[in-house]
Amino acid sequence: AQSVTQLDSQVPVFEEAPVELRCNYSSSVSVYLFWYVQYPNQGLQLLLKYLSGSTLVKGINGFEAEFNKSQTSFHLRKPSVHISDTAEYFCAVIGSGGSNYKLTFGKGTLLTVNP
């Protein structure tokens, strides 16, 4: 079984400032990792994913994340945020084995970008 801990429930930042949203996971098997974004009154949208290979992955809207196996972390970063980045961000994990089907989500981090 897997679990996800998002270390900050809310992160307020000013426009054009850098931001990091933290995510730690727990798993007894190898995993795939994801960040999803949920804008107000909408469903979730995939931001980026780590399946294998380079530990630094780039996603949409200028976001990137780094997989750190030793620290079991997958933190999300953006060097300069915009007002439109205000949303709820969810880290998620799934076992990389053949019979996996269950995506486990964290509780989410609300990113609020202020002018």
Next chain:
Amino acid sequence: ETGVTQSPTHLIKTRGQQVTLRCSSQSGHNTVSWYQQALGQGPQFIFQYYREEENGRGNFPPRFSGLQFPNYSSELNVNALELDDSALYLCASSPATRTGELFFGEGSRLTVL
């Protein structure tokens, strides 16, 4: 390309009633999964359907059931509604080979009074 669509978007039921939520998957996707998102929480996996068969289930009681149809659309049925069933129910589709990469609908918000 048509995305995932869900209906109804909002509904109110009373305790003990039954509800059916519907989902049309994205074109070309043969896997559908359902998630429950309570207020202030992350989505929780209910179950997944692949080619009309349930092939995975989360920690939800049997009163949560589902169907997938030959056109890959899906239904979520909840019997004997309880107050704690109030939540946003999200449907997601995916091509079976893209593990964890889900395409979500905007959800059906259920309120149980």
